Amino acid sequence: MNTRTFEVAHARAEIEAGGIATLTMQDAGVLNILSTPVIDGLREALARLREDDSVRVLVLRGASDRAFVAGADIAEMAALDEAKARRFISNLRDLCNAVRHFPVPVIARIPGWCLGGGLEFALACDLRICADHAQFGMPEVKVGIPSVIHAALMPPLIGAANSAWMLLTGELIDARRALDWGLVNAAVPEAELDGAVRKLAEGFAALGPAALRQQKKLLRRWETMSVDEAIEDSVAEFGAAFNTGEPQKFMNEFLASKRRAKS
Numbered sequence: 001m002n003t004r005t006f007e008v009a010h011a012r013a014e015i016e017a018g019g020i021a022t023l024t025m026q027d028a029g030v031l032n033i034l035s036t037p038v039i040d041g042l043r044e045a046l047a048r049l050r051e052d053d054s055v056r057v058l059v060l061r062g063a064s065d066r067a068f069v070a071g072a073d074i075a076e077m078a079a080l081d082e083a084k085a086r087r088f089i090s091n092l093r094d095l096c097n098a099v100r101h102f103p104v105p106v107i108a109r110i111p112g113w114c115l116g117g118g119l120e121f122a123l124a125c126d127l128r129i130c131a132d133h134a135q136f137g138m139p140e141v142k143v144g145i146p147s148v149i150h151a152a153l154m155p156p157l158i159g160a161a162n163s164a165w166m167l168l169t170g171e172l173i174d175a176r177r178a179l180d181w182g183l184v185n186a187a188v189p190e191a192e193l194d195g196a197v198r199k200l201a202e203g204f205a206a207l208g209p210a211a212l213r214q215q216k217k218l219l220r221r222w223e224t225m226s227v228d229e230a231i232e233d234s235v236a237e238f239g240a241a242f243n244t245g246e247p248q249k250f251m252n253e254f255l256a257s258k259r260r261a262k263s
């Protein structure tokens with residue numbers, strides 16, 4: 001089976017035969033700005049990708065390499081009143097939640113600016129790989145609004161003090177600091193970004209799809225449970241894994257490879 005593609009307004013999806021899917025956001029400019037039409041297009045594409053059982057890993061990226069996403073659309077937001085602002089942010093929340101609860105691992109490919117709603121979008125992903133000149137920030141306070149929705153994922157990820165610094169000052173941090181703080185998983189030279197994302201995606205695609213989906217589901221569920229509840233919950237989930245056939249397949253392959261190495 002060859003690579004399949006589909007396009008919706010402002011987004012293009014590519015699903016390779018091995019299960020690596022790439023969703024590219026396409027706004028009119030070079031900064032990959034999240035306007036309502038772009039958010040709507042991404043939500044539609046994610047809903048279609050979610051129904052595709054062949055997808056084993058999803059890479060999120062922008063069409064332009066100047067940014068992952070330089071934020072929500074300031075020109076659009078400048079004209080909002082309270083009711084419209086609620087609708088706008090609910091739409092962005094639903095987009096970020098669609099990523100956060102996407103059934104397989106999601107990797108953010110971050111080649112440049114990753115700001116405001118763009119950082120929230122990246123935080124909804126499971127893993128973030130950036131170019132070493134990328135810049136990160138929550139500059140919302142500088143345009144008169146608080147950082148909201150998936151900004152709430154920051155304190156457990158980078159700590160209370162670092163979150164307070166980013167959210168209250170609106171100042172940017174570079175890729176090195178983002179890596180030190182645990183905001184990103186890896187920062188690589190620009191020329192190596194695609195290779196690093198590819199290697200990670202291929203690693204996921206080679207794993208058992210049922211185990212990966214189960215692990216992602218558990219990661220999300222644990223966030224809402226006490227440690228004791230999470231431990232009990234995972235005991236049941238461990239048993240259920242043995243109904244998929246994957247443990248038997250992968251464990252027997254491991255044992256056979258060890259026997260071959262000895263013979």
Ligand SMILES: C/C=C/C(=O)SCCNC(=O)CCNC(=O)[C@H](O)C(C)(C)COP(=O)(O)OP(=O)(O)OC[C@H]1O[C@@H](n2cnc3c(N)ncnc32)[C@H](O)[C@@H]1OP(=O)(O)O
Nearest residue numbers: 031033070071072073074075113115116117118139140143
């Ligand atoms: C709930 C979520 C809320 C949010 O996300 S609030 C927004 C958070 N993001 C920001 O505050 C970032 C604002 N943008 C910038 O700080 C800068 O831009 C950059 C650092 C990203 C890039 O700077 P440079 O390379 O000098 O480009 P440039 O001339 O500033 O921008 C090029 C064009 O892009 C428009 N633009 C930039 N960011 C946004 C945005 N977030 N929403 C709407 N338009 C944006 C500009 O205005 C300009 O436009 P023109 O060419 O017509 O002058």
